[in-house]
Amino acid sequence: MSESAVRPKKSKVSTQKKILDAAETLFAREGFEQTSLRQITQEADVNLASVNYHFGSKKALIQAVVARYMNVFMPALETELKRLDDKPEIDSLAVFASFKAPLISLDQVHKRGTEHFLRLLGFAYSETQGHLRRYTQTAFGDVLQHLLALLHRANPKLTEQDMFWRLHFVLGATVFAQVSGQALIEIAQAEFDERADIQTVIEHLITFIAGGLDSQLDG
Amino acid sequence: MSESAVRPKKSKVSTQKKILDAAETLFAREGFEQTSLRQITQEADVNLASVNYHFGSKKALIQAVVARYMNVFMPALETELKRLDDKPEIDSLAVFASFKAPLISLDQVHKRGTEHFLRLLGFAYSETQGHLRRYTQTAFGDVLQHLLALLHRANPKLTEQDMFWRLHFVLGATVFAQVSGQALIEIAQAEFDERADIQTVIEHLITFIAGGLDSQLDG
DNA sequence: AATTAAATTAAACGCATGTTTAAAATATGC
């Protein structure tokens, strides 16, 4: 009876990966603090204690989940930004276009990687996850500096300070769109009987942030 | 020894108000979910059980804290908006200028009322406080509709849908600026050795959202 | 002043959380 020919399904996924995948999905859906370790371990079909065994703490798990994306996204972004260094003329749109490929590449991390990453980013900023902000700033501060410099080059009329603030407002609007997106879609559907979806939100968002970023101080 | 002539200090503040004030301060600083009833009652110097006695539940307390501001802000905003109805020509800036007086008037509710209100709003949106959003939508939906109509009038090139989304992105950027403001100020100070403060953030923010709101779809 | 109502208080309840423990099961190395 030991028919070793077929081997139905013994995929043998490591406990670590099972935890990371389940945590990521739940974090992206509910937020970090709203998700309990018991939810995660149940979803991952592993023992409760294994999170602390493999990761040390919930906080460390959160960092591991985010890091898995950052380690793919940030180098990919840096590659794209380097291309712009050589170009003689760039505008804001070109800089933000650099995000597209790196964002899409996140789908190799997880099936719905792009969406998950943006929502994780949203919760990381809206919840008080100071350690995450610190981690990003220290681990990938140079990439962010590069981004800032390019945006400054694309919009030389603005000071570096201007760009700093506007970039973070862009982030704020984006994050907000991610976290509140679904609720707004529902309101829009009810209010305007519109067939609003995620794509609708993104299109409106891009127009908005492009306008905000290029906003001239004097009319 | 019963010198009733002087009466040092028997200010006699109601328990309700003490709770509301303490809760407001803590909510504005830490967020709703991060603040416990034990923190609140300790800060207010009242018994733990009095929150549930006077307000029924923590959720009801949150609503009471927010309502105290909404009941001042929304009518004040409506008054300002009515003025614009009579004017023949208006632009986005004029509409947003309508927020200024109502916001400042909140300092009569509490010493740092304006700041508190904006941060409460921020947490109300970024935390999953669905009941607050529902409350605002139902209690002051007409004022918000009025606001939307005026913004549409100020920018007739944009559809009502466009305005809906942009208005919410404005809200997102604002909320983000409030919640993350202090952290960003510290980064800015360290990064640019700038004497950045709240006022700095607001000025940059207004420029940004005005640009985003008036953004033209075709270059 | 006596009686009734309202407000305050200390204590405990029930529940959920992240974390730790110590024994059992599994995998690894010689």
Place this chain on the structure above:
DNA sequence: GCATATTTTAAACATGCGTTTAATTTAATT
């Protein structure tokens, strides 16, 4: 194949939360 790590497991632990209870104190009413 045995000894040794490594991993998994069930259970308990410690803590903090919102809420409830029941007794006491304070205020209001008659």
